[in-house]
Amino acid sequence: MIKFTIITLFREAIEPYLKTSMMWKAVDKGLAEFNFVNLREFGLGPHRSVDDTPYGGGDGMLLRCEPVFAAIESVKSKDPSAKVILPTPVGEIWNQKTARSFMEASEHYIILCPHYEGYDERILSIVDYKISLGKYVLTGGELPALIIVDSVVRLIPGVLGGEKSAEIESFSDGDNLEYPQYTRPEEFRGMKVPEILLSGNHGEIAKWREEHSGTADNSSKY
Secondary structure, three states, X not given: OEEEEEEEOOHHHOHHHHOXXXXXXXXXXXXXXXXXXXXXXXXXXXXXXXXXXXXXXXXXXXXXHHHHHHHHHHHHOOOOOOEEXXXXXXXXXXXXXXXXXXXXXXXXXXXXXXXXXXXXXXXHHHOOEEEEOOOOOOOOOHHHHHHHHHHHHOOOOOOOOXXXXXXXXXXXXXXXXXXXXXXXXXXXXXXXXXXXXXXXOHHXXXXXXXXXXXXXXXXXXX
């Protein structure tokens, strides 16, 4: 079983998604487990503050060390082997190969969802994996957390419907892209399914798919 504990200020932004579709199926089948830690519970003072202004000046607020360390240590006190993931622009670019390596390791991952302008740099000292989803900025770490969880959990054998569903799709083998796919009807508004796919000749179909890998522009897998 793979386990994710998500440290966030906005559990309500994440939990509904994890209770639907393939994520719910993974939990129902005992293949994955999702837990949440409210960072605010470890806040300081009467208002449970988790942020403060940056030294040296500048706009915005930064996550403070104390609540973040306390939240992570509360999880690690029960499972010292848990690995910490931080979505951050300075991290390794997330890809399918990395997602598969996380799935195969089948560990307990703690995902810290940063917010505000950023985080105190010293927080990196307790992070095992710094992950970037690309060269753009989001308002918080909740969306990156969902992307990381989804891309890992869907690879667990038994989560997707087909036995090889996760093996033949885009990026399953480096930079490969999936071949075009079609379903009924055979013709729609003048657009026809390639005859070879209707032939029943599995050898020729496999050859056609190999030749056309990377030309699909209608995949629902992002």
